[in-house]
Amino acid sequence: MASTILRRTTCSAVKPMASGGLRIAAAQFRAFAAKVEVGTDIVAAAPNVSLQKARSWDEGVSSKFATTPLTDIFREKRVVIFGLPGAYTGVCSQQHVPSYKNSIDKFRAQKVDSVICVAVNDPYVLNAWAEKLQVKDAIEFYGDFDGSFHKSLGLEKDLSAALLGPRSHRWSAFVVDGKVKYLNIEENPSDFKVSGAEHILEQI
Amino acid sequence: MAASLSISRLLSSTTSLSLSARTSASLFPTAKTLSSKPYFTSLPLKLHNSHPKPLKLSTTTTPKSTISAAIAVGDKLPDTTLSYFDTAGELQTTTISDLTKNKKAILFAVPGAFTPTCSQKHLPGFVDKSKELKAKGVDTIACISVNDAFVMKAWKENLNINDEVLLLSDGNGDFTRAIGCELDLSDKPVGLGVRSRRYALLAEDGIVKVLNLEEGGAFTFSGAEDILKAL
Numbered sequence: 001m002a003s004t005i006l007r008r009t010t011c012s013a014v015k016p017m018a019s020g021g022l023r024i025a026a027a028q029f030r031a032f033a034a035k036v037e038v039g040t041d042i043v044a045a046a047p048n049v050s051l052q053k054a055r056s057w058d059e060g061v062s063s064k065f066a067t068t069p070l071t072d073i074f075r076e077k078r079v080v081i082f083g084l085p086g087a088y089t090g091v092c093s094q095q096h097v098p099s100y101k102n103s104i105d106k107f108r109a110q111k112v113d114s115v116i117c118v119a120v121n122d123p124y125v126l127n128a129w130a131e132k133l134q135v136k137d138a139i140e141f142y143g144d145f146d147g148s149f150h151k152s153l154g155l156e157k158d159l160s161a162a163l164l165g166p167r168s169h170r171w172s173a174f175v176v177d178g179k180v181k182y183l184n185i186e187e188n189p190s191d192f193k194v195s196g197a198e199h200i201l202e203q204i
Numbered sequence: 205m206a207a208s209l210s211i212s213r214l215l216s217s218t219t220s221l222s223l224s225a226r227t228s229a230s231l232f233p234t235a236k237t238l239s240s241k242p243y244f245t246s247l248p249l250k251l252h253n254s255h256p257k258p259l260k261l262s263t264t265t266t267p268k269s270t271i272s273a274a275i276a277v278g279d280k281l282p283d284t285t286l287s288y289f290d291t292a293g294e295l296q297t298t299t300i301s302d303l304t305k306n307k308k309a310i311l312f313a314v315p316g317a318f319t320p321t322c323s324q325k326h327l328p329g330f331v332d333k334s335k336e337l338k339a340k341g342v343d344t345i346a347c348i349s350v351n352d353a354f355v356m357k358a359w360k361e362n363l364n365i366n367d368e369v370l371l372l373s374d375g376n377g378d379f380t381r382a383i384g385c386e387l388d389l390s391d392k393p394v395g396l397g398v399r400s401r402r403y404a405l406l407a408e409d410g411i412v413k414v415l416n417l418e419e420g421g422a423f424t425f426s427g428a429e430d431i432l433k434a435l
Contacts, residue, residue: 052395057318057319057320058320060394060395064393065392065393065394065395066393067393067395086352086354086355087354087355087358088354088355088357088358089352089354121355122316122394122395122396122397123395124316124317124318124319124395125316125317125318125351125355127318128318128358128359128362129358132358132362143395145395145396145397146390146397160375160376163287163295163297163352163353163373163375163376164352164375165352165375165376165377
């Protein structure tokens with residue numbers, strides 16, 4: 001078993017996600033401390049929060065736009081969850097999600113019940129993105145459309161300067177029965193160093 | 205400073221000044237008295253601002269939760285920045301001024317990319333009618349949504365749109381807020397947050413000539429055919 005590796009990082013200047021190379025004039029220096037850490041009970045940390053499973057509008061209508069409470073997602077399950085700034089953006093589409101798609105068998109071999117991707121997008125955008133990336137059979141997508149899930153974990157990140165609005169950090173975690181066992185947060189949302197599938201596989 | 209001002213200079217100011225002037229050498233300029241012409245009367249003369257501001261300010265900050273919009277026919281569109289990805293895949297920004305100055309522009313807004321009415325009726329309607337609209341002298345047709353530019357690009361590709369309609373991102377909702385057309389769906393279970401009301405407008409040189417603004421996301425008269433009729 002890999003030893004517990006917890007990376008707590010400080011936030012430095014935000015690098016833009018856009019491929020056009022926008023530069024943000026004012027660097028945001030803020031001592032970054034996520035509220036979530038190893039040992040946090042995710043369900044308890046976000047009591048009134050629920051996520052919306054990525055779905056098409058019609059599916060939403062037929063399910064009466066039901067939301068999924070965190071309990072259903074985490075209780076008594078081994079879950080690998082990763083969060084990213086935005087659907088259809090560069091690193092998210094080309095590196096982050098594919099890394100989990102490619103490792104899905106290894107996750108199953110480690111008896112991981114579900115691999116979940118969460119982003120501050122609405123469920124329809126996430127659904128369309130998941131279909132485009134052809135990963136719906138491997139990864140479950142949930143929309144944190146108002147950012148409340150990420151806020152309650154202290155993982156929200158304002159990317160308004162990159163014209164994305166309030167989003168989240170790039171992060172990954174291994175959660176067993178609702179309790180965070182391993183947590184990896186990138187220093188910059190545009191980095192892809194510690195939040196990939198291989199890294200968390202090593203930790204499990 | 206008062207001594208250097210000549211009598212013939214007209215100073216415009218926003219406050220009204222009462223003036224009295226004497227042509228005699230015993231002119232007693234006080235700190236703020238000025239005159240444009242030598243008046244022999246001591247009647248107070250009110251000066252009004254010679255450059256009247258446009259009727260509606262573009263920076264309305266009062267939140268509107270009723271049907272009344274801040275923007276109306278005759279208003280000048282606020283100059284806000286929108287973003288998009290160009291054909292080379294580079295993130296670009298454009299301003300309302302660029303889109304509308306000295307041009308006939310149609311701007312229409314949808315609550316959300318990848319949602320049914322937007323994807324199946326509103327946007328395709330404008331794509332289909334784009335040639336007819338352009339034949340009637342429309343220079344720019346743009347679809348605006350409170351989605352980020354990445355999503356707008358993906359949606360454009362998803363619907364196989366080329367250059368018939370520009371898909372522009374009002375990512376932070378600045379333009380939508382500035383024209384008072386926000387649609388707050390945060391308390392609804394649909395998961396969309398604050399978006400834009402559905403509308404279609406025709407602007408000539410940045411002034412709104414036609415405005416078809418729906419109450420929310422309904423699709424009754426904000427389509428391409430309706431605006432085509434107005435041209």
